[in-house]
Every structure is written in structure tokens, then in C-alpha cells.
Amino acid sequence: MSKRVLVVLSEYGYWGEELVGPVEEMDRAGYRIAFATPTGARPQALPPSLDPEYVDPPLGRPVTTASMARRARELDESSRLDNPLSLADLVPERPYYSAVNHLRALEEYNRKLDSATAELVEGFDALVIVGGSGPIVDLANNERLHEIVLAFVAADKPIVAECYGVAVLAFARDMESRESILWGKHVTGHPKEYDYKDGTGFVGVDFNMGPPPYPLEYILRDATGPDGGFHGNVGKDISVVVDYPFITARSTPDSVESGQKLVQVLENGLERSGW
Secondary structure: OOOEEEEEOOOOOEOHHHHHHHHHHHHHHOOEEEEEEOOOOOOOEOHHHHOOOOEEOOOOEEOOOHHHHHHHHHHHHOHHHOOOEEHHHHOOOOOOOOOOOHHHHHHHHHHHHHHHHHHHHHHOOEEEEOOOOHHHHHOOOOHHHHHHHHHHHHOOOOEEEEHHHHHHHHHOEOOOOOOEOOOOOEEOOOOHHHOOOOOOOOOOOOOOOOOOOOOHHHHHHHHHOOOOEEOOOOOOOOOEEEEOOEEEEOOHHHHHHHHHHHHHHHHHOOOEEOO
């Protein structure tokens, strides 16, 4: 049977190429894809990611080819993204410690969580977290998504994370130990040199946040610890790092290779690449 992959997108804007890259590679491999967002709202591409004339300020050049812009727009407007799964429906919400009868509520939460995550890891062979600025808002600190990530790690199934989607891996931690799942691992992600100084934007929010609210590189350096490592590969065209079960991609041009590496992981057992 063909592999099945769960692709998670922000509701505040994903970068077009960072969805197209993995999806096209998975389509070629014959994989079945299900899409999900935090509340089940239809995801939307960030407008600059559909514009081949848009110049990325940190890089000082356009980052989207005319072909990729067309393919990204076609996917963004297609019915494939209609009616995504809802993380809020798939995974229960952890109760506050101030909840009435907290112990019973926590027991019920854990029963539902075990059932939900078992169903997800049984139903999917891999997880993909698409990048862009939107994940800063509703994916990075999404506890439901954290639980899904932890379940895939426990089941020894691969996880792709791109750009600011890599932050999810840094923050997905067991509530008892609080230890980073990236400790001792090698990853890539948005380096400081690629961060905007002004103009971080989102879909559906009418304000300019300015620079990203956190430097992802610093978070990843801390999360991977002294025996792991962050690889920004600044000045290199491509930065994709495989340190199983994680496949991390730095930014826009790395999306196609991240999809290729996922196929190699699933089909050929690739465990290490890019460092």
C-alpha cells in the first residue's frame, strides 16, 4: 500500500513553495496526503510567496520563480486544501491545573490523548510541518501539534519541518521531563542572517509585526545542545539536514529537497544527510 503523510499548515499563512516542494515529491512517489490546520480553517498562501517579482530583503533577490509561483497558486486555489483536518478535533486539550477536579480531568485527557495519537501514528507514515511566517503564530506553541510530534517520535516515524516550522520541534517536549527532543540532534532552520529586520506578515492579520518575535537559530542551538548542532549553511544554495527521525529545511529553496529526502527516508532508510 502507498505511504500516507499528514501535512500540517498554519492558518495565518504558509509559504507557497514550502508546500509545493514536499507535495510534488510525495505525489510523484504515489503517497496519499491529508492536510490539517489548527482549527480546520482552510490554509492560505502568503501573497509574497505567489509573486515571482517579490524581492526577499535579507537575500536581496527574488526567491520565487515564475514556474513555482504558478504551481503554488494552482495548489493554493485547488480543492486539495478544502476541508483540512482540525488539530482541535483530532487531539484533546490539556486541562488547566486550576480546573475543578483536576486529577479526574487529567486522567480523562490522557485517555483521550493516548487514543488520538495512537490512531494518528497508525494511520500515517510521516508528518510534514510546512513553513512560512504563519507557524510563528499558531504552530510553534501549539500543544496539540506538540503531542502529535511526540507521538511520531515515539513511534519512530519521520518528521519534516521547514523554515519557522522547525520551531515546533524545539518546543515539543514531554510535560514531565521538559527535555528537548532535539537534544543531541543536528538540524537546520532559519538562520539569523535570513531574518527580516522589518515586515514579518501574516494572512488575516492587518499589522506589521516587524522582525520575527524570536531568533529561531538561537532557539535551535540551545535545543540541540553540545552534542548536536545547528547548521545555517549561510551562503549555500540549499540547506536540508536529515538526522533521523527529523528532516529539517532552512527556507524556501530547500522545500523540494526536503520532500526528496523524505521519500529517501521512507523508501531507502536514509538516516543522515547534510552534516
